[in-house]
Structures are given as structure tokens and as C-alpha cells.
Amino acid sequence: MKARVLFGVIGFVAVLLALYVFPPIVLEIAVALLCLFATYEVLGATKLVHNRLELLLCLLVSVGLAVGHFSVLPLDLQDVVQGLIFVLLVGSFAVELKFHDSMNVSQVSWGFFGALIVPYLMLSLVRIFQMDFLPIGDTDLQIGQFIVLLPLLAAWGADTCALFAGMFFGKHKLAPVVSPKKTVEGAVGGVVGGAVLVLLAALLMNTFLDLDMPIWAALVLGGVGAVLGEIGDLSFSIIKRQTGIKDYGHIFPGHGGVLDRFDSVLFVAPFAEILFRIIW
Numbered sequence: 154m155k156a157r158v159l160f161g162v163i164g165f166v167a168v169l170l171a172l173y174v175f176p177p178i179v180l181e182i183a184v185a186l187l188c189l190f191a192t193y194e195v196l197g198a199t200k201l202v203h204n205r206l207e208l209l210l211c212l213l214v215s216v217g218l219a220v221g222h223f224s225v226l227p228l229d230l231q232d233v234v235q236g237l238i239f240v241l242l243v244g245s246f247a248v249e250l251k252f253h254d255s256m257n258v259s260q261v262s263w264g265f266f267g268a269l270i271v272p273y274l275m276l277s278l279v280r281i282f283q284m285d286f287l288p289i290g291d292t293d294l295q296i297g298q299f300i301v302l303l304p305l306l307a308a309w310g311a312d313t314c315a316l317f318a319g320m321f322f323g324k325h326k327l328a329p330v331v332s333p334k335k336t337v338e339g340a341v342g343g344v345v346g347g348a349v350l351v352l353l354a355a356l357l358m359n360t361f362l363d364l365d366m367p368i369w370a371a372l373v374l375g376g377v378g379a380v381l382g383e384i385g386d387l388s389f390s391i392i393k394r395q396t397g398i399k400d401y402g403h404i405f406p407g408h409g410g411v412l413d414r415f416d417s418v419l420f421v422a423p424f425a426e427i428l429f430r431i432i433w
Contacts, residue, residue: 164405168305172298177224177282184279185219188272190411194401196267198410199392202260207248211268214241218272222279234273241268275415277422278304281429296433299358300366303351304425307378308385308417311347315383318342332390335383344379351375370432378421385420 171180192215196202202211214237220226221233245261281304284297319339327335348371355371358364389412393401402410412419 159407172282172301180282181219181223181279184222184276185216187411187415188215188219188275190402190404191215191271191275191415192267194410194412195271195389195392196263198401199396199398201263201392201396202267204248204252204256204260206252207245207256207260207264210241210244210248211264214268215272218269219276219279222276222283224283234269238269241265271419274419274423277426278418281422281426284429284433296362296364299362299364300425300429303354303371303374304378304422305418306354307347307351307375307425308382308421310350311343311375311379311382312386312417314346314350315339315343315379318346328387328390331387331394335387340383343383344376347379347382348372348375351378367432370428374425374428378424381420381424382417385417388420389416 171183189212192212193208196211197208202208217237217240218233221228221230221237241264245264249256249258249261278301281301282297284295284300315335316339318341319334319336322338322342323336325337326333327337327340351374352368352371355364355366355368359366389401393399400409401412404410405414408414
């Protein structure tokens with residue numbers, strides 16, 4: 154527990170530095186590394202893709218998708234995605250043809266999930282961070298620097314609220330086979346807590362930054378985000394349970410792998426991105 158708390162504090166400081174001190178490329182590279190590890194964890198650690206050549210191809214595509222989001226590169230994201238889909242399609246079936254005796258075609262399907270879908274969901278954080286500037290007074294404020302914190306708060310804040318609500322009030326199991334410790338009462342506490350936390354954060358941003366975020370949007374992001382985060386957590390827990398692993402990795406002391414920490418964020422961040430684009 155001590156290592157978990159200590160790393161959480163260090164991670165929080167690192168996030169603040171990446172958002173408000175270092176140039177944008179630092180955050181973009183950090184998320185690219187998260188994508189690389191997440192792709193390896195969901196495909197390699199689980200052995201869902203055990204062909205080394207296919208796994209290498211998936212890792213390269215994942216990194217390519219992340220690099221396509223770098224603000225310093227004059228790339229059209231749609232062209233990058235289309236190109237990578239084509240590369241992964243042709244490359245995966247070329248590998249399948251070569252190793253058809255030992256490689257099940259399901260590895261191709263899992264490859265698309267791990268190399269494209271997982272990183273694309275993670276990269277919602279970068280796309281939010283890069284959102285347009287909002288004119289406030291005599292300055293242009295990049296709203297993405299601030300609102301990118303909201304999906305993280307919706308996911309991790311709700312998870313913390315669910316933990317404590319489950320400890321104090323939990324009686325009915327939510328998903329006893331997939332995640333025995335989760336309770337219905339904890340899930341309800343997470344939804345309420347997530348809605349309150351995001352609402353408070355939005356009110357602070359509206360007051361001090363003049364972001365003018367609607368109250369309804371904050372409540373929706375907090376409440377729905379908490380539900381989506383729970384679904385994300387349980388979804389990746391199913392993969393772990395069915396593939397026989399306890400954790401996706403050990404990169405984060407006390408937390409496990411990237412997917413052990415960001416499984417809920419993968420479901421919340423894309424929802425937040427859609428909501429923000431509706432608002433702004």
C-alpha cells in the first residue's frame with residue numbers, strides 16, 4: 154500500500170509537469186509509451202498473440218498511431234489511421250500465410266484490437282489535450298490542458314469513491330466471478346462520487362478560467378464516466394481471468410501494468426472527447 158500511494162503522488166506530480174511545464178511533445182511521447190506498453194500487455198502478456206512477428210507488427214502499428222498524433226508533425230490523422238489499417242491488414246495476413254500451421258487466425262483479430270483500438274482509445278487523452286484555444290480576455294487559453302484532467306478524475310476519482318463505498322457499505326457482489334471484491338453499493342458510490350468530483354472540478358474551472366462548461370455536462374461526464382470506467386475495469390478483468398494472468402504487468406509499483414491502471418480511462422476518455430466536442 155505504501156508503494157502504491159507513493160507512486161500515485163509521484164505520478165500526479167509528473168502529470169502536472171507534463172501538462173503545464175514541459176512542451177506538449179513530452180506528454181505526447183509519454184502517452185505514446187503508454188500505448189506501446191498497453192498493446193504489448195493485451196497481446197503479449199496474455200499470449201493472445203504469441204507469434205513474435207505478428208506481435209512486433211502490432212507494436213509498430215501502435216507506436217505509429219501514437220506518432221501520428223504528435224503536434225510537431227504535419228500529418229493528417231485520418232490518413233495515418235487509414236494507412237496503418239492497411240499495413241496491419243496486409244502484414245497480419247502475410248504473417249498468417251507464412252505461419253498458418255502454428256498461428257490461429259484469431260490472432261489477427263486480436264492484433265487489430267490491441268494495435269489499433271486500444272491505443273486509439275488511449276490517445277483520446279492527447280486529442281483532448283490538443284483541443285483548440287478559447288479566447289478569454291486578452292489571451293487565448295488552451296482548454297485542453299485543463300479539461301483533460303476531467304476524464305482522469307471521472308475514472309480514477311470514481312474508482313476511489315467506489316473502493317471506500319464498498320468497504321463501508323458493500324454487501325451485494327457486483328460481478329463475483331470476474332471481480333469478487335466489487336459490490337453494487339461500491340458501484341453506486343462510485344457513480345455518485347464521480348459526478349460530484351467532476352462537478353466540483355468543472356465549477357472551479359468555470360470560476361477561475363471562465364471555461365463556461367455546462368453543469369449538465371459535468372454531471373453527465375462524472376456519472377456516465379463512472380459507469381463506463383466500471384465497465385472498462387470489468388472488461389479487461391475478463392481478459393485477465395480468461396487468459397490466466399493476475400496483472401498485465403509491473404511497470405507501476407503497487408498498481409500493476411498500464412492496463413491495470415488505465416483500463417477504466419480507455420472507456421471514459423473517448424466519451425469525454427465526444428462530449429467536449431459537442432460543448433466546444
